[in-house]
Amino acid sequence: MTPRELIGLAEVPGGEPLRLFRRGDDFMIVLDRNELMSSRMSGSEEALATLACERLTAPAPRVLIGGYGMGFTLRAVLAAVGAEARVVIAELVPGIVDWARGPMAAMTAGCLDDPRVELRIEDVGASIASAAGRYDAILLDVDNGPDGLTRAANNSLYSARGLAGARAALAPGGVLAIWSAGQDAAFARRLAQAGFAVDERKVRARQNGKGPVHLIWLASSPD
16 A cells, blocks of 8 residues: 655644645545545535535625635535636645645636636635625535634634624525534534524535535525
8 A cells, every 4th residue: 555645734823733745646634533625525625515506596706715624615615606607725734735735736726717717815714704695605614513623713613603603604595504514413413593594405525426424414595
């Protein structure tokens, strides 16, 4: 087996550092012993985008993506929306962007330079808080689910107050889409209590329909 090579370290404000590994042509982003994402498994990150974009009705939708990761969600959004769309990427960790433009540039395929994209190096919570009624969709993939795995401060995104803020940042009929490695019944109830209509979708990790089962919550704001 080809050995795994450590090729990068990225500091996370308020959290443990992330490590980028390469094995052959594959990349892995790892937190401590948790493999957060892999270039071999992009299906559910792409589904986060496509399932949310299916619900968009605005001719020039405004989309906020929390977390760049390996760019699977961003590239899927760009493929699903038109030329008039505007997509904001809020990425807290500058090192993630350095990896996208450096060792993973071939996989990034220029998506960060798309004229529809605005990259912000900031906490997605700040992007949400400053965006009253601005977005038609908010897509969150900053942890392994609705808890602050990457850093404790992310817990606020999934709290009742955080969900109320997300709802306030959405335009009427907008959708909040959240990726998770597994189910969380308490969080689903919290979404409903925040006034969202909640749809849970199970999706496979790999594009070929195989691999672990992940979960996406599609939480629609009232019209």
